[in-house]
Amino acid sequence: MIRNxxxxxxxxxxxVTCVVIxxxxxxxxxxxxxxxxxxxxxxxxxxxxxxxxxxxxxxxxSMEIIAEKEVYPTGERANATIPFAFTGENITFTIDxxxxxxxxxxxxxxxxxxxxxxxxxxxxxxxLDAVESTKNGDTRLTFTKSWNVPAFVYGRKNIFITVNxxxxxxxxxxxxxxxxxxINPMIGFEIVNSTGGDVESIQFAESPPGTTNxxxxxxxxxxxxxxxxxxxxxxxxIKGTDxxxxxxxxxxxxxxxxxxxxxxxxxxxVIDECLAPSESKTHVFSLDYPLxxxxxxxxxxxxxxxxxx
Numbered sequence: 370m371i372r373n374x375x376x377x378x379x380x381x382x383x384x385v386t387c388v389v390i391x392x393x394x395x396x397x398x399x400x401x402x403x404x405x406x407x408x409x410x411x412x413x414x415x416x417x418x419x420x421x422x423x424x425x426x427x428x429x430x431s432m433e434i435i436a437e438k439e440v441y442p443t444g445e446r447a448n449a450t451i452p453f454a455f456t457g458e459n460i461t462f463t464i465d466x467x468x469x470x471x472x473x474x475x476x477x478x479x480x481x482x483x484x485x486x487x488x489x490x491x492x493x494x495x496x497l498d499a500v501e502s503t504k505n506g507d508t509r510l511t512f513t514k515s516w517n518v519p520a521f522v523y524g525r526k527n528i529f530i531t532v533n534x535x536x537x538x539x540x541x542x543x544x545x546x547x548x549x550x551x552i553n554p555m556i557g558f559e560i561v562n563s564t565g566g567d568v569e570s571i572q573f574a575e576s577p578p579g580t581t582n583x584x585x586x587x588x589x590x591x592x593x594x595x596x597x598x599x600x601x602x603x604x605x606x607i608k609g610t611d612x613x614x615x616x617x618x619x620x621x622x623x624x625x626x627x628x629x630x631x632x633x634x635x636x637x638x639v640i641d642e643c644l645a646p647s648e649s650k651t652h653v654f655s656l657d658y659p660l661x662x663x664x665x666x667x668x669x670x671x672x673x674x675x676x677x678x
Contacts, residue, residue, distance in 0.1 A: 418470070420470060420534070420536060420538060421468070421469050421470055422468075422534065422538050422539060422540050422541040423466050423467065423468040423474070423475050423532045423533075423534050423538075423539075423540040423541075424466065424467045424468070424540055424541055424542060425464065425466055425530055425532055425540050425542050425543070425545055425547075426464065426465040426466065426467060426509075427464070427530075427542070427545055427547050429463075429464055429465035429511075430462075430463070430464045430530075430547045430548060431462075431463045431464075432452060432460060432461070432462055432463075432528075432548060432550070433460070433461040433463075434446065434452060434453075434454045434458060434459070434460050434461075435458060435459045435460075435461070436454075436455070436458050440458075440678070441454075445602060445643075445678040446600075446601075446602075446678065448600060449599055449600040449601070450598060450599050450600035451525065451549050451550070451551050451599050451600070452548075452549070452550050452551070453550070453551040453552070453554045453597075453599045453601065454518045454550070454551075454552060454553075455518060455553055455554075455677065456518050456519065456520040456553060457517065457518060458517070458518050459515050459516065459517055459518075460515070460516050460518065460550070461513060461514070461515045461516075462480050462495065462497060462513065462514055462516070462528075463500075463511065463512070463513040464478070464497070464511070464512055464513075464530060464547070465509055465510070465511050465512075466478055466509070466510055466512060466532050466540070467508050467509045467510075468508060468510075468534060469508055470534065471507050471508065472499075472507050472508060472509065472510040473507075473535075474534045474535050475499070475510055475532065475534060475535075476533055476534055476535045476537075477496070477531075477532065477533045478496070478497040478499075478512040478530065478531075478532050479494050479495065479496050479497065479530065479531050479532075480494070480495040480496075480497060480514070480528060480529070480530055481493065481494055481495075481528070481529040481530070481531065481544075482494075482495070482526040482527070482528060482550065482552075483526060483527045483528075483529055484524060484525070484526065484527070485527070486527060486546070487544075488529050488531065488544050492529075493522065493526070495514055495516050496514065497512035497513055497514040498512060498513060498514055499511070499512055500512065500513050518552060518553070520553075522552045522553060523552060523553045524551070524552060524553075525549065525550075525551050525597075526549065526550045526551070526552060527546055527548075527549055528546065528547050528548040528549060528550055529544050529545065529546050529547070530544075530545060530547055531543050531544055551597060551599045554596075554597040554599045554601060554677075555596045555597050556601070556603070556675060556677050557593070557594030557595055557596035557597075558591060558592060558593055558594055558603060558644075558675050559590075559591070559592040559594060560589065560590070560591050560673060561589075561590050561592075562587040562588065562589065562590070563587050563588040563590065563651075564587070565590075568587075568589060571585050571587075571589070571654050571671055572585060572586045572587075573585055573586065573654075573655075573656045574586060576658050577658065578658050578659065578660045578661055578662035579658060579659070579660035579662075580657075580658045581657040581658070582655050582657065583655060583656045583657070583658065584653065584654070584655050585653070585654035585655065585656070588651050588652065588653055589651070589652045589653075589654065590649055590650070590651045590652075591605055591641065591644065591649065591650055591652070591673070591675075592644075592647070592648070592649040592650075593644040593645060593646050593647065593648050593649075594646075594647075595646035595647065598646075600646060601646060601677050601678070602643050602644060602645055602646070602677070602678040603641070603643075603644040603675055603676065603677060603678065604639060604641065604642060604643065604644070604675075604676040604677075604678055605639070605640050605641035605644060605650070605673060605674070605675055605676075606637040606638060606639050606640065606673070606674040606675075606676065607628060607633065607637065607638060607640050607671065607672065607673055607674070608633070608634060608635055608636055608637045608638065608671075608672050608674075609623040609626060609633045609634070609635065609669060609670060609671045609672065610623055610635060610669045610670045611623050611635075611669055612626075612667035612668060612669035613667060613668060613669065614663055614665040614666070614667050615665060615666045615667070615668050616664075616665035616666055617663055617665055618663055619662055619663035619665060619667075620667070621656070621658065621659060621662070621667050621669070622659070623635055623669065625656055625657040625658075625659060626654065626655070626656050626657075626669075626671075627654065627655045627656070627657075628640055628652055628653070628654050629652055629653055630653075630655075633671075637674055640652060643678060654671075
């Protein structure tokens with residue numbers, strides 16, 4: 370029994386001794402060079418750059434609306450309650466996006482026009498195109514797109530934007546709301562007489578040939594209603610046709626009719642340059658009966674054209 374214990378002790382000692390010998394064999398790598406006084410040793414260097422999400426610079430967002438000329442943000446709609454545009458007009462959206470992995474990593478920038486506060490598949494989507502790097506070297510890129518307003522769209526739209534990089538990683542502020550827009554708002558106005566009643570015709574009192582400055586039997590009042598509350602201003606124009614004798618020969622030239630003291634014409638002329646929302650303007654019509662003039666009832670037309678600014 371004692372012999373077995375001794376053998377066990379010797380075995381443990383041998384194992385420990387073996388381990389100690391193995392440890393003493395581990396040493397740093399050394400280099401010995403002969404025949405020259407310098408030596409080069411090259412190692413591979415490694416680093417890993419993280420893929421970081423792009424960022425939407427919402428403060429850089431701009432929107433330009435072009436009718437026959439620019440109307441927003443400068444022009445006739447500069448003070449609109451909400452920017453608005455009509456069928457056939459062009460809206461240009463522009464925004465900057467940054468990506469610390471480089472501008473080439475920005476893959477998709479999309480504007481969404483939504484009726485609610487979320488982005489979904491039914492929203493109008495507009496893909497923006499890259500323009501050029503304008504700031505901060507190679508990490509910032511400007512995107513833009515001009516969109517022509519279609520006829521079938523109506524209503525107030527929230528403007529959202531989404532951005533994804535080349536690997537599909539969304540921006541850190543994705544689906545951010547950057548503005549509002551009203552598409553094809555309604556033009557609303559009233560044309561009433563001096564008592565607030567409907568205008569059926571502009572009538573002048575029966576008068577002898579050669580009578581001048583015969584006032585219409587009622588004033589005409591025009592009011593801008595702005596039913597969608599977008600801050601729309603209106604321009605009012607007017608034209609007319611000659612008054613023709615319904616009982617025989619003879620006519621009264623439209624130039625004999627005056628509005629606010631100015632002779633009318635068969636071509637449009639402005640009578641209200643800019644009618645603000647809820648604003649009313651009153652207009653006075655008068656007629657010169659020419660001489661000679663056959664007796665009879667004379668009828669013509671007066672047309673008002675209301676144009677949104």
